[in-house]
Amino acid sequence: MTGTKIKNMEEFASVSGISRPTLSKFFNNPDSVRASTRKRIEAALEQYDYQPNLYAVNQNRRLTKNIGVVVPYLADPFFAKIARTIEEYIIETGFRPVLLGSHGSPAMEIANLDNLRSIKPAGVLLAPLGRASDQETLEAFCEEVPTVLFDANIDTIGEAFVGSNNEQSIGLIVDYLCRTGEAPCFFEMRSPTNPNAFKRRSAYIAAMERLGHTPHLIQAEGEGWEFEEIGFREGMRALSDRNLTTNTILCSNDRLAIGVLSAAFETGLKVGIGEDCDLRIAGHDDHPFSKYTCPTLTTVSQDYEAIAKKSASLLLERIETEKAADSRREALFDGRLIMRSSA
Template sequence: MVEKRIRNMEEFATVSGISRPTLSKYFHDPGSVRATTRERIESALEQYDYRPNIFAINQNRKLTKTIGILVPYLSDPFFAEMVRLIERLCIDAGYWPVVFSAHGETELENNALATLESLRPAGALIAPLGRSSDFEVVERFTEEVPTVVFDSNLEVGKAFVGNDNVQSIGLIVDYLCRTGEPPCFFEMPPVNPNANRRRDTYVQSMERLGHQPQVVSVRGGDWDFERIGLDEGMRLISERALPSDTILCSNDRLAIGLIAAAYQKGLRVGHGPGCALRIAGHDDHPWAQFSCPPLTTVAQDYRAVAERSVEILFKLIDGEDLGEERQMHYFQGRLVLRASA
């Protein structure tokens, strides 16, 4: 027994070290949590002499049919497509999605999470900013709201769903090395963990194939990827600073900007006679097939990522126990061959 009286569930969660969602599940149905977790809760109840307000618990359980969706930048074609798929899946299941964009800014991501939590959603699907996220804010949100993380693997929430960057980058590096000069890797300062993983996998893949990795890191640090690809591409071409005639870009948006730079500098992009450069990307975002020339890339499985994310979230909302370990779901990419490489 302790002297200080615990007044509410938040205080009990803090002193016991057990998350609020887990406590809520226990008080709704003790059999819904693991036996070891149930023992911890019941031991803490005895230690702190805490008896919850059952009426308040029941009121809190009257959640809306709202599903929150948060992405770093809604104008990014990749996230726009992911949101479109997720929205449709939620609507078809009888939920109403509410979409927030962080616009690439930490403060706006924090504000969006606070606003979303105030709506008392049934659950949330979030793609965090990543490197610039306020980890404690995001983590606290995921402890209060059933949450699945997609695309950017910040270590929060009960599950992550995304692309297998190791497989997809290895796939396109193998192709480019087989069919022409080994590629250099064109990147800007990383905005999320995917960029780091893609660069590291490029280096490992080149070394595995017996080639010297050549990473070209350019200036820029916001989400205006096409502009960065254009401006820095023109500079590198003018300075004859590209170490290879084959360039693998960290993402499609950088690659489209680089293709535009080559055009403005009078260089033909493609695979064949008269072509000065081969350019490839990653993601197969909705505009990749309409660049000139159309972009060779690796396609993420947008639909599979969206469907699995929503499937797991509905399990969390229904109170299904996913286990103590955070779930990790990766989907493989698919090589898409077009005229640029």
């Protein structure tokens, strides 16, 4: 890009000595032209500053190269991280990711999808809000646009679902906690938005029963996405009531755990695995901040990489075959125990 600025493909055709239809083919897929002409075009691109007008291109193509990525909450580092990983895979395959966060609002989730519809995406990767989502509208959207769900499953929606194996991961940490101390109670929200929460609840109950313990749920009141706040507030209540049947609390996710940790600190309870500790607290997700809590949080990590890669590749596959699969696929990945100091 040293030389003059070229204003359209016609002009680039004349300066490069390649016909416009051939250039058009090249920009759609550089491998669709002969190697020698590809070289010539690439040489010309070095000399002249030209790139096809995105709007003109997308107006005429049936399908754009856009892929929507919608997550419930971009300010949550967990989603920021997984969205980022997904973005990388999409870019690698030559598509353009368009990242949107719904800020916990079902209305904004729909608005985001509407927005996406107007850019005619080849497909979208959606981590739905869950229970709060407007399922009918979501379903209608998925009829129009190839969609793969990740993180949170809604059974009837989308071509496929990719997420974590909560059964396995919760089993893992319940096993660990029982083996190293008292059997845990389960701290969660009474009416969670996220479907994973329900899976984790029953996984906890199943694991406890399998090990011959009585499950015990602590259900926090509260709505919305301020999990730390809810964890703190309801954690304070649970801890000050002193009606805990165990010294071990397994939280449904790390953000709740961070709140409970904060409540324990406030209450003067010492959290950890030492003899002198009053309480063990564990979480789930390996939230980026769980490494820096005091004490550091024992948790189970989701396989971000695998989830990102799988959901992206399932979507791309669907896009390339151009037809819906006969049946909805589900891919679940195992969690990994992250032993730190809190439990």
